Amino acid sequence: MSGNFDLNDLEKRMRGALDVLKRDFSGLRTGRASTHLLDPIQVTVYGAKMPLSQVATVSVPESRTISVQVWDRTNVSAVEKGIREANLGLNPIIDGTLLRLPIPPLTADRRNELAKLAHKYAESCRVAVRNVRREGMDLLKKLEKDGKISEDDQRKSSTKVQELTDRLIKDIDETLATKEVEIHKV
Structure with missing residues (x-):
């Protein structure tokens, strides 16, 4: 044609x-932990908004927990703030540079x-x-x-x-x- x-x-x-x-x-929470849940999260670090994946490593150590290993200690509170402001119903538990996110049942x-x-x-x-x-x-x-x-x-x-x-x-x-x-x- x-x-x-x-x-x-x-x-x-x-x-x-x-x-x-x-x-x-993949970002919609279904009661099971998934690294994709945090994909849309942006954090403000070094004066700019960045995807969470550019400042931390996200993993799923167990089916109901997501862990976020922040690479730079100075960004921990910015990452925590970004996660809380995303309104995903997640409450990070801070342990040094590691944030644990228990996934509550829906x-x-x-x-x-x-x-x-x-x-x-x-x-x-x-x-x-x-x-x-x-x-x-x-x-x-x-x-x-x-x-x-x-x-x-x-x-x-x-x-x-x-x-x-x-x-x-x-x-x-x-x-x-x-x-x-x-x-x-x-």
Whole structure:
């Protein structure tokens, strides 16, 4: 097909949205410790905001504890502050340059809040995928209008874009369903 329509590019952009969703989901707490829980945390050190991973090593020594080994003793309080301000419901216990984060069991209310948040993330992802779909469809219409592709090519490609969109929306829904089961599992 001529013009500058690229189905692979659309798929890559849609999959990018799904990857963001999976990363967001990995930060949702499910009662088990995960290093990804702290991924979104930024700490203010040396006069700048940095990801936690650039000032400390995060590990999971046991299923209900995350440990954060801060590399520079002077940053311990900044790291503790960043963790508390992230509103993840974690209360760091400081032991020198090591912060231990016990993961409290989730209450039913907190599980419901997390499920709502997961739905919100999934909806943003659906919107992103639909936006990529719309851009692809608009481009196809423009290419047909400009005489760069035939009406048949435009129709075939539009069908492929719609099939791709449907497949990715299904992936998003399955990812959400899996995360919901994980959130509600006691």
